[in-house]
Amino acid sequence: MKDPIPPLPSTSQSSNPNPSTSNAQIIYILYLVSLVVGVTGIVGVIMAYVYRDTAPDWLRSHYRFQIRTFWIGLLYVVSGMLLSVVLVGFLLLLFWLIWLILRCVKGLQQLERREPISDVETWLWPK
Structure with a gap:
């Protein structure tokens, strides 16, 4: 007798050789x-x-980079807010603003080329 329920499609990494990058872009x-x-x-x-x-x-590697971007950015923002009492924090917040834009732009460029992030562990931005 034939099985009435077809098997679920595999979600293994090799099942989709051309994965969508739209979630990472979003x-x-x-x-x-x-x-x-x-x-x-x-x-x-x-x-x-x-x-x-x-x-x-x-x-x-992009998702890991994005997760690290969030947590490192949160550290920069909290430190900047605390240090803004002594005015140094405003410079740190300005650095965070530029840092976040550069990381996102570099990540989007590498994503468009379907390349992994060159240095996921960096605290600055990928090369």
Whole structure:
């Protein structure tokens, strides 16, 4: 007798040789929009955590980079806010603004070329 329920499609990394990069693109854009709106960065990091496990290695590097961007950026913002009492924090917040834009632009460029992030562990921006 034939099985009435077909098997579920495999979610292994090799099953999709041409994965969509739209989720990673959306996360970079959410990070950039967070400069104006604020909360979209939280949505972006949650998305990165959700999608990273099913992505191929090169795309997983983008999700890891995005997760690190959120947490390192949060550290910069909190430090900048605390140090703004002594005016040094404003420089740190300006650095964070430029840093976030550069990381997102570099990430989007490498994503467009379907390349992994060259240096996921960096605290600055990829080469």
